[in-house]
Amino acid sequence: MFFELQPKRAIINDFNTQLILTYRVIKDTVEELIRVLKHYKNDEESFYEIRNLDRNTIRFNTLTPVEKAARLIFLNKTCFNGLYRVNSQGHFNVPYGRYKNPAICEEIVLRHISDYLNTNEINMLNEDFENALINAGEKSFVYLDPPYHSPDKTNFTGYQADGFGEEEQERLRNVIIKMTNRGAKCLLSNADTEYIRELYDHDYFDIISVQAKRAINSDSAGRGNVNEVLIKNWREFP
Numbered sequence: 265m266f267f268e269l270q271p272k273r274a275i276i277n278d279f280n281t282q283l284i285l286t287y288r289v290i291k292d293t294v295e296e297l298i299r300v301l302k303h304y305k306n307d308e309e310s311f312y313e314i315r316n317l318d319r320n321t322i323r324f325n326t327l328t329p330v331e332k333a334a335r336l337i338f339l340n341k342t343c344f345n346g347l348y349r350v351n352s353q354g355h356f357n358v359p360y361g362r363y364k365n366p367a368i369c370e371e372i373v374l375r376h377i378s379d380y381l382n383t384n385e386i387n388m389l390n391e392d393f394e395n396a397l398i399n400a401g402e403k404s405f406v407y408l409d410p411p412y413h414s415p416d417k418t419n420f421t422g423y424q425a426d427g428f429g430e431e432e433q434e435r436l437r438n439v440i441i442k443m444t445n446r447g448a449k450c451l452l453s454n455a456d457t458e459y460i461r462e463l464y465d466h467d468y469f470d471i472i473s474v475q476a477k478r479a480i481n482s483d484s485a486g487r488g489n490v491n492e493v494l495i496k497n498w499r500e501f502p
């Protein structure tokens with residue numbers, strides 16, 4: 265959504281420290297990042313060596329921001345299905361993807377993103393959504409892309425060691441209600457489940473069914489076209 269719209273002024277936020285650090289590195293030191301990415305090899309031994317750097321916290325903390333960002337991009341491109349998953353100790357645990365020619369270093373794209381981030385007013389936050397959204401008011405358009413609701417635990421939602429359960433979905437809904445009362449336009453994507461439909465069963469919201477193509481699902485039956493919902497809190501006038 266962000267790259268599609270390429271707004272001139274925006275705030276992006278994610279709780280994942282490595283993800284936001286990667287955006288900051290792309291903005292500030294893209295040439296160094298490209299240099300490091302070019303050194304990476306797509307083989308199983310290199311993959312596990314780089315993946316397992318987070319098993320030793322002291323060693324991990326000695327990595328530079330560029331090395332951490334390069335690691336995240338490398339793992340995203342070479343791991344199974346481009347999944348991001350950590351275990352309860354916060355260790356990245358997706359296996360090697362065995363892809364023939366993954367685009368580990370897309371230098372043109374990285375330079376374009378860097379240029380875009382440097383020539384527009386883009387603020388990058390690494391906070392819980394409730395803090396990040398505290399000032400969203402009538403001049404704001406807010407797109408929310410939370411971990412999807414998963415009633416049966418078959419869908420992959422483990423982006424953080426502590427997960428994002430129904431309490432978190434409800435807390436997010438309450439934050440969206442507050443933003444609606446302040447006049448912000450909000451658009452949320454989520455899984456099409458009974459729980460989500462009930463949670464947003466309110467005059468404020470329109471629920472739109474969409475079919476989305478997904479490669480990320482721990483259960484292969486859930487890959488391909490899946491039912492999702494877009495929930496919006498404003499009405500167009502005819």
Ligand SMILES: C[S@@+](CC[C@H](N)C(=O)[O-])C[C@H]1O[C@@H](n2cnc3c(N)ncnc32)[C@H](O)[C@@H]1O
Binds near residue numbers: 277391409410423428
């Ligand atoms: C469906 S992913 C969306 C990722 C991102 N929009 C993208 O397209 O790459 C859900 C994201 O929610 C983030 N998240 C989980 N809990 C959060 C919280 N309490 N506050 C903010 N972000 C959170 C996860 O780190 C994860 O990156």
